[in-house]
Each structure stands twice: as C-alpha cells, then as structure tokens.
Amino acid sequence: MFTILEKQKLSAEVFRMKLLAPNIARERKAGQFVIIQQGGEYAERIPLTIADADSSEGSITIVFQAVGEGTHRLATLEPGQAIENVLGPLGQPTHIEHYGKVVCVGGGVGVAPMHPIAQAMKQAGNEVKIIIGARNRDLVILEHEMSLIASELIVCTDDGSYGRKALVTEPLKELCESWKPDLVVAIGPPVMMKFCTLTTKPFGVPTIVSLNTIMIDGTGMCGGCRVSINGRTKFVCVDGPEFDAFAVDWDNLLMRLGTYRPQEQVAHHRCHIGLEIKEGEA
Amino acid sequence: MTDHLSPTELERDARAVLDSIGNRNLSVKERLAIPMQAMPVQDPSERIGNMDEVALGYSDAQVRVESMRCLQCATAPCVKGCPVSIDIPRFIAKAAEGDYAASVAVIKESSMLPAICGRVCPQESQCQLTCTVGKSLKDIDKAVNIGRIERYVADWESRNHVRKNPAVAPPSGKKVAVVGSGPASMTAAADLRRAGHEVFMFEALHKAGGVLVYGIPEFRLPKRIVQEELDALHAMGVRIERNFLVGRTAKIHDLMEREGFDAIFLGTGAGLPKFLEVEGENLIGVFSANEYLTRSNLMRAYDKMRAGTPLYDSKRVAVFGGGNVAMDAARTALRLGAEEVTIIYRRTDEEMPARREEVLHAKEEGVRFLFLHAPLRIIGDEKGRVSHVELITCELGEPDASGRRSPVEVPGTEALHPYDTVIVAIGNASNPLIEKTTKGLDVNRRGNIIVDEQTCATSMEGVYAGGDIVLGAATVILAMGQGRKAAKAMNAYLEHKGERV
Secondary structure, eight states: OEEEEEEEEOSSSEEEEEEEOHHHHHHOOTTOEEEEEOSSTTSOEEEEEEEEEETTTTEEEEEEEOOSHHHHHHHTOOBTBEESEEEEEESOOOOOOOOSEEEEEEEGGGHHHHHHHHHHHHHTTOEEEEEEEESSGGGOOOHHHHHTTOSEEEEEESSSSSSEESOTHHHHHHHHHHTOOSEEEEESOHHHHHHHHHHHGGGTOOEEEEOOOOOSSSSSSSOTTEEEETTEEEEHHHHOSEEEGGGBOHHHHHHHHTTTHHHHHHHHHHHHHHTTOOTTOO | OOOOOOHHHHHHHHHHHHHHHTTOOOOHHHHHHSOOOOOOBOOHHHHTTOOSOSBOOOOHHHHHHHHHTOOOOSSOHHHHHSTTOOOHHHHHHHHHHTOHHHHHHHHHTTOSOHHHHHHHSOGGGTTTTTOHHHHHTTOGGGSOOHHHHHHHHHHHHHHTTOOOOOOOOSOOSOEEEEEOOSHHHHHHHHHHHHTTOEEEEEOSSSSSSTHHHHTSOTTTSOHHHHHHHHHHHHHHTOEEEOSOOBTTTBOHHHHHHTSOOSEEEEOOOOOEEOOOOSBTTTSBTEEEHHHHHHHHHTSOTTSTTTOSSOOOOOSEEEEEOOSHHHHHHHHHHHHTTOSEEEEEESSOGGGOOSOHHHHHHHHHHTOEEEESEEEEEEEEOTTSBEEEEEEEEEEEEEEOTTSSEEEEEOTTOOEEEEOSEEEEOSOEEOOOHHHHHOTTOOBOTTSOBOOOTTTOBOSSTTEEEOSHHHHSSOOHHHHHHHHHHHHHHHHHHHHHHHHHO
C-alpha cells in the first residue's frame, strides 16, 4: 500500500498527490512514469508520469486529471488513505545533457511531468525557456514553480482568460525564429505534441515528446502501447515514453488512442453516477 | 456436435465397471479391456456463454476405473516422459485403491503444483506418449489418462481441506529473492523456503501468479487454484512483494549488494509479444494475444459491467498462430461475444503445436480453422479500424530447422478476407529489461538467459534462472522442473556460501 501524504486540487479536475513510495523515489529519474491500480481487482491500471520525487522523504508526486473512471476514483482519496498498487519507475529516463538553449512546452496536465525535466535541463547548464498552455485560466498549473526555472516563461490559454490568447505553437514558432533553441521538449495532449512537431520541423530544431498511450502492464508484456517510430514498431513502456518527435507516426498514434472511445464514454458516465460526481467536476 | 455423455451418465457407467470388478485381481488382458474414462465437460453450447472451467473433472468412480487401466508395468516409460519424474505408477496405484491422500503425497514428492499440471500439462506428448497401455491398444489416445487422475487427487485434497504445506526447516540465516511469480518461481520459492531460507518473491503486476493468472483463461485454469498455491506459499512464510519490477524498482546488483540477498532466482517469463511484421499491424483492432488475454483474465474485462478495463467490440475475429495461446485467445473471443472466430495458421492441423484437447475444445465451441494461409497485410477503414486481412495460400515445403515442414506461399492466391479484429499469437521475444540493467548476466542471441543445464546457474555467482526467460516459450511443467532444479542447486550453494568467505 502506498500512503497519500498530501493532496492538492490544482484546478477543477487536476490533482496533485504526494505518495509514500520509497523504492520508486530512490530510483526514479526525470521522464519516468508509474502505473497505478486502485479500487479492487476490477479497477484499471493507469499510467501517470512522475512529476517529482524526494528520495530522502521516500515520496513521489503525481499530477493527474480526473478524466476516466480510474482517475475519478483516485481523486476521491484523501491524505492518510492509501493507493493499493503503484508500480515504477517505468520507461527510460529523459536524456539530460548540456544542449545550450532548451524550450520546454507543457500543455494542460503535461506541465507536471515537464517540471522535473525543465529542472534537470537547467541543472545541466542549459538556458531554459518555458511555454505553458491550458484551455483556460483555471487549468493553468505550476506557473510559479516553472517561473523559478525559466529565463522566460510564456503562459497561453485557448480562451485568453489568462496570459496570452494563443495555442502554444504560436510562441514556440516565435522562439524558433528569434531565439533558435538547440532542443525542444514538448509534453501534453497528443494533438498539441503533434502540432509542436509540425512547428519545429521546418526550423530543424531537434524535438522530444513524451507519449502517454493505452497501456496495461507497463513492462513490455502486452504491446498495447505500441507506436510507429520511423516505420518501426516500438513500445512506449520499454522503449519510451520519450521519442524523437519527427519519427513519430502521429496520425496512427491519435487513431489508436481512440480504440476504446465508445466504451470509455459509457464508463465515464457510469462512474459519475457511481461516485456521485457531477459531469465536468471531479 | 456434442456426443458427450453427461457427468451423471459417465459416473453411472464407471460405477457399473467398478461393481463388475469388485475385489478381483485383474489380469493384463482384463485391464486393457476396461473402457477409457472420458472427461466430463460443460456442454459446448452452454460453456461459450460463461468463463467457467470446461473440463469438470472425474468422479470418484471414474478416477478409480481409469487408475485400474494402468498395468503397473515394470518399465514405467511414463516416468521417463515426465519432466519432473513423478512416480506415476505408484500414485496411480494409490488412486486405484481410493487412497487419494497417499496418491497426492506421491506426486508432491516431485511436483509442487499437481492441480495446475493436471490441467495444463501436455500429457499426450510427455508421460502418456509412451504409456504401455496406449502402445498395447495401438493408439496414444487410449493411454492411461495420467493427467486427469493427477488433477482428481489434487482437487480431492483441496476440496477436503487436507492439504498439508511442506515443512519448513529452521531459519538458515540466508535471504533469497525470487523474481517473477509464475510456475518456475512458485516452485523455486517453495523449495527454497523449505530449506529454511527467508524468501522474497517479487512480482511486477498487482496480482501474483504470472502467466497462470494473466495468460491462461479461467475456463482452462480457474484462478482460485492458482490462488491456493500462492496462499500455500504465503503460509509457508514466503513474502510476496507485488508492484516490484526488478530492473526498475531495484536492480539485481542492488538486491545483492544493498538489500543483502544471498542468492537470486530469475523466473521473469516470456516477455515481449511478437507481431506479424506486416503492413497495418498498428491499426485499431490488432492486439497481441498477451494484451487480449491480459485484459480479459488479469483485468477481468470479461465482466463488462464491473471492469474498469474495456474490451474491443468484435464480430469477426482472426487469430494468427497455432499454439495453446491462439486457442485460448480464440475461445476467449467467442465467450466475449464475437460472432465468428477463425484461427489462421500457415501450416496444417498436423503441425499445430497446441494440445489436441484444446484444439478439440475450440472446434466443439465453433472456432473455425483456416490452415495453410499466411497474412500479407491488414487493411483498415477510414477511421483506422481493421476491416480486412489480405491472406495468401501456402503449401508445405521442406522441413525447416524446427523439423516441421515450412509453409511456402503460392503466388497468385492473394485474397481479402473481412475481419474487424486481429489477434496475434505467434509467440514472445524475451524482455531485455533485466539483461540491460544487470552487468555480467549472459544471454544468447535471442535474449534468453544462458544457464548451466544441470544447475540453472547463470554467468553471475549466486544468480540462477529458469522458465520461459531461459527456455523461450515452453510449458508450465518445464518451467516448474527448472524452478526445482535451480532451487536444489541454490540450496547447495547457500549451504556453503558462508564458508568460502
């Protein structure tokens, strides 16, 4: 069992939890993820990127958006309660080195896993500029934390309710033109990552993305997470989660994410009823 | 399709045979004349609507009659055919007397998991292959049903709550890690614990049991049977640590140097599923058998109202492969509501590696077989969902390295076949995680860990390995055999470990 030490509601549907998981905290490096299974033997396994860890305290931090049945159930837990199953750290860590100038783009809840990567990039001597994107003001997270790392922080919202009214690709393009970064790291919704890739490609700026696909075991056994990388099949759980953005077959990835959409809609509705939560809230 | 006698009819017939025999001593001729006992099964039309076990198990009269068919021949070729050399004639003799406690005790001298092996061992290619009764009747299918008798006595023990856990020796002061919790690891853990070592079993998933839990479906191996074995390990004092992926949560070197483990057994299993390597394999609706079965078995997705893990809605399913996993996947798809399920295999019925009983059960349930066909590409609709598979006809050519005649594609026979789901059951490659994170651990070209045949020792001192991570895709009993062999060598190693330092 993995005891919840702290819980914060970052926005209407986004939560941050600190868990006691000493083994994972000790081994984890930026870019790795865990799989959580909570709520008895019928509950699904959910991959979540590790946002932070404190090996001396033996804790890891996860940030998640309550979007499905499993994440809604997770959101009902409070400090002192425990999560039944947490496996990790999984996947390959981010390759951190001194690139020079690095742009980190985080979209929505993807800002959370971006935080330790941006931090590590700065520690490795890079100058880091950060772009945060969200649908609206309420969904902007970790702005303060990111401002401590970035030499420039740009916040955008889709509806203009906070920061710049733009998609993250707009300032990203400007930075590619004016600042000429040596590396771009983008984490967020797959569509955002796809368009970041289309933005940086004409400038030839090496771009890394972190993929969060359908996944069950997270150890390589099921192959549900496979993606096409330069035409070759790779597993996100063991070969990733980070890949060269230019090598990813985005259309296939976006398609595969929709595999269970009909079933998910039914389940989502059912969990709102079962957990007595209003739609749109967690 | 069903010419099965009901369990009641089978019991009645067996009872009549028993009565006619009475207490007489039987001659060889009389024994050979005893009718072979059929396994009572759930009716095919009923069982495709549930996940319950298909084979129901012998009745008391049936197990005694079947046991009396054994000639107790002096040569006992069956024992040589058993990977763990169970004293088969002796356990069968006890079963024939109705002394099931003594019978199961004989099995447990050599095998830890009779309830499991009685169900999933390929007896027809092991102990029953060379059975003298089968030879005398000139039909392997008429061999004594050793596996069914084994299953009966193991189930009898559990049903009557007279299971005795093996005695555990006083604490040895040594600490051992067993990595993985499938059949190889379960066997090794039990034998290591018996010697008094402190044993920690590390399992990555949230449920222990390995392939017995995530892979083999409920209808072939009820999960409560696996749970009983895990409970027994727990009762013996084996610590089962779930959510622990060795290589990631801790590396082998960390376990030895930091955590103070004196020896490690690696039974991590088969690993990464192979795909067809044809165009379209990443379309929606293409699954590895591992994923399909894991969703249904481990995640319980077959219970659609309760499970959080979804299953793909399938109507026409193509399963590629000819092994037991292909049969399991096809039969699962039928039970999950597919209208038509076809197993597509490049060779013929003859070369299929699946157990004959599984093939027969699949056929009875309405699974279709398309032999001598190979996939060329998978085609999707505008939403990227599988709509067709292009197949080509094959004919059998010269035998390949495995000794089987290899399929040769016949040009001009390409054709599109409508399917909405493709399940790939063509085996697994080894998971490179432990190898990549462990310096000094030698693996072969295929990524399987290289071990000493006699001891299962790896290239690293104190580290042993067994099961599919060594053998590639093998059977439960072979995995168990290696677990046992490794534990014996590890116990010997640990006994002397302190002295050398």
